[in-house]
Amino acid sequence: MAVAIFLLVPGEFLLTRMRAGFASIEKATDEVRVTAESAMESAEKTARSLEDVRRTLLDRQRDEHESELDVYRDIVANLSRESLVRALRKATEEEVISAQGVRSPIWETPLHYRYVLGSEDRLEVRLEKDNGDILSSHPWEPGVAAEDFCQTLVQAVRDAGEDLGVGLNDPTHALQELSEMLVEVTRHRAQELMGHREKLKRIIELREGWYFTEKSMVRATDLQYVIGAKRLDEMDWEAHLLDKGWYEAPEAIQFARRLYGTN
Incomplete structure (x- = not known):
């Protein structure tokens, strides 16, 4: 009987130590999880703050x-x-x-x-x-x-x-x-x-759907289309622009020639 008690004591002691170890590990795990969650929450707050600043x-x-x-x-x-x-x-x-x-x-x-x-x-x-x-x-x-x-x-x-x-x-x-x-x-x-x-710079007038600047005319509905004032006598712009379906263009070209003195 005494031998049995003696054998049970170390086993119970070991079991207690193991339980304590598991509890310690679980506590450490919880602390790590809380720390991670806190870091994530802090990061989210920082991200929101940056968005607010932006x-x-x-x-x-x-x-x-x-x-x-x-x-x-x-x-x-x-x-x-x-x-x-x-x-x-x-x-x-x-x-x-x-x-x-x-x-x-x-x-x-x-x-x-x-x-x-x-x-x-x-x-x-x-x-x-x-x-x-x-x-x-x-x-x-x-x-x-x-x-x-x-x-x-x-x-x-x-x-x-x-x-x-x-x-x-x-x-x-x-x-x-x-x-x-x-x-x-x-x-x-x-x-x-x-x-x-650069295109819409030093404007003189808006007329017939075109901006007339000191150097060029720019189509108001297609700002990529620019005709330099010095090019107005290079070709038949009226016919060229009519081919594009820009029916206001002939009047605008004739006006440009009068404005820039290239008649």
Whole structure:
């Protein structure tokens, strides 16, 4: 009996030690698992934080871009001498428009308004022909209300013999088209990789679905298609572009030749 008890004691002791060892291993395993889960959770939090930062940065960039567009939208939303000067100054400094001024066609006439910003924010609007000949020039002096200055432009068109009648002699239409063009061009130029910053540079006018810059004409609906001003006499562009189904192109080509003096 004593021998049996003696033999059982070491076995029970060994079993206890083994159980303690298993418990220790299990505890260590749990600690490793908790540590791993904590590390994973921390990594996930870090990833979310980076995404939050990214989203914040991109939102700021979009807000900045919209603020830039608002400068041009203000020509329509808050027309005044100051809002037009601010838009022209920004567009000139960023080489969106020609430093010689940007033009808007006067609806259903052969005339154009050219908006010219001089030194010390001197602002004048010229009435021009296709080739740039100036018919009249009208400074917008500080303190003059928008409606009063626009009435001056109404009279200028009348004096040029191009008044279309009641409700149709509207210089605000040209200003709205100018605003819309500046917004659209700024969107096109927003990302360098789009490749439009060089093409849409120093613009003179948007007409007949084409941008006319100081050096070339660019199709508004296909900005990859550019015709240099010096190439206008190389071939029969009218027939070539008609073959593409671009039915506005002949008029645009003829206008370009008058504008660039390549007739």
